[in-house]
Amino acid sequence: MFKGMLISLADGAQRNEIREFSEDELPHGSALVRVLYSGLNYKDALAVTGKGKVIRMFPMVPGIDLAGEIISSENPAYRPGDLVLITGSGLGELHWGGYAQMARVPAEWLVPIPQGMSAESAMIIGTAGFTAMLSVMAIEMAGAVPDGREVLVTGATGGVGSIATALLAHAGYSVCAVTGRMELADYLRELGAKTVMRREDALNAPQKPLASERWGAVIDSVGGETLASAVRACSIGAPVAACGLTGGANLALTVMPFILRGVALLGIDSLNCPYERRLQAWKRLAADLTPEALAAVGKTHPFSDIERLSAELMQGHIRGHAALDMSQF
Numbered sequence: 666m667f668k669g670m671l672i673s674l675a676d677g678a679q680r681n682e683i684r685e686f687s688e689d690e691l692p693h694g695s696a697l698v699r700v701l702y703s704g705l706n707y708k709d710a711l712a713v714t715g716k717g718k719v720i721r722m723f724p725m726v727p728g729i730d731l732a733g734e735i736i737s738s739e740n741p742a743y744r745p746g747d748l749v750l751i752t753g754s755g756l757g758e759l760h761w762g763g764y765a766q767m768a769r770v771p772a773e774w775l776v777p778i779p780q781g782m783s784a785e786s787a788m789i790i791g792t793a794g795f796t797a798m799l800s801v802m803a804i805e806m807a808g809a810v811p812d813g814r815e816v817l818v819t820g821a822t823g824g825v826g827s828i829a830t831a832l833l834a835h836a837g838y839s840v841c842a843v844t845g846r847m848e849l850a851d852y853l854r855e856l857g858a859k860t861v862m863r864r865e866d867a868l869n870a871p872q873k874p875l876a877s878e879r880w881g882a883v884i885d886s887v888g889g890e891t892l893a894s895a896v897r898a899c900s901i902g903a904p905v906a907a908c909g910l911t912g913g914a915n916l917a918l919t920v921m922p923f924i925l926r927g928v929a930l931l932g933i934d935s936l937n938c939p940y941e942r943r944l945q946a947w948k949r950l951a952a953d954l955t956p957e958a959l960a961a962v963g964k965t966h967p968f969s970d971i972e973r974l975s976a977e978l979m980q981g982h983i984r985g986h987a988a989l990d991m992s993q994f
């Protein structure tokens with residue numbers, strides 16, 4: 666028997682329950698994993714608080730990522746005791762996820778935790794850090810270079826934003842971090858931001874198709890008017906990685922930044938990321954995220970705090986990215 670969280674729907678109302686499970690209740694899959702840590706992501710908070718339609722099949726064990734050790738695997742690539750992680754792939758949405766002490770999953774979803782990285786660090790990075798790395802890789806593939814103009818990071822004190830700031834600074838980019846929490850400016854400077862800008866100051870006139878050229882590249886986890894303003898203020902050829910919507914899902918723009926400045930809008934989808942790119946991203950995360958950056962970004966909490974932490978994340982009160990210790994229910 667093991668413990669986990671189950672979310673069900675009864676008469677249209679969401680019910681969250683911590684309960685004991687037996688192994689045979691787990692869904693089918695070729696690998697059985699003891700979950701050591703899970704992550705607290707924006708999507709997880711939406712699912713736990715019921716504020717967003719993340720879960721697409723009930724009842725569901727939530728948790729869009731996990732890190733743990735193999736108990737058994739039909740795939741010979743994995744042996745008992747191997748440390749593995751999963752992000753996305755439908756975990757916690759269509760397939761029982763990381764908020765239980767055991768998970769049974771298709772072995773193709775597993776990524777070996779890179780040498781030298783602990784399961785706890787893997788979940789302090791989690792889906793948020795993985796997405797930040799995919800965003801960095803995307804702007805680099807589209808031509809961003811460290812000695813170019815400033816790179817804008819929005820939602821900078823959040824999970825994606827904090828890790829994007831640390832990764833870009835480590836790679837030598839000059840980062841301008843935009844935040845609604847100026848009281849965390851020192852934290853962003855500690856991660857390597859050269860400039861910290863108030864959220865309101867990053868907005869420009871929506872009626873104008875273009876604003877003065879400023880950004881050499883953008884990593885945006887906010888969407889809405891923040892993303893539109895960032896695109897309008899991009900310099901010639903700047904790539905923009907769009908990965909989130911905490912500030913809104915709409916995008917009110919003209920085509921001018923694209924046709925007059927060659928701005929490249931790049932969508933980031935961590936869920937369906939091809940396997941080879943997953944491996945590449947985790948290898949780079951292991952190499953490029955310094956222990957100091959990881960210690961600043963992340964904190965590990967007992968899983969028993971999940972309801973409180975989810976509510977705090979929805980109110981924008983969590984800094985960086987939190988891991989959840991699955992031994993503490």
Ligand SMILES: NC(=O)c1ccc[n+]([C@@H]2O[C@H](COP(=O)([O-])OP(=O)(O)OC[C@H]3O[C@@H](n4cnc5c(N)ncnc54)[C@H](OP(=O)(O)O)[C@@H]3O)[C@@H](O)[C@H]2O)c1
Pocket residue numbers: 706707708792793796819820821822823824825826843844845846864886887891907908909910911912913933934935936978981983985
């Ligand atoms: N595309 C993908 O595959 C993928 C993967 C992971 C996450 N995401 C998305 O990326 C976004 C960020 O995820 P996360 O895990 O980093 O979340 P998070 O830790 O909650 O951080 C989000 C940050 O956004 C800013 N923010 C919140 N509400 C805002 C508002 N109303 N207007 C402007 N800024 C606001 C805040 O930063 P400041 O206080 O510093 O301003 C907050 O810390 C979410 O939308 C998530 O769904 C997408």
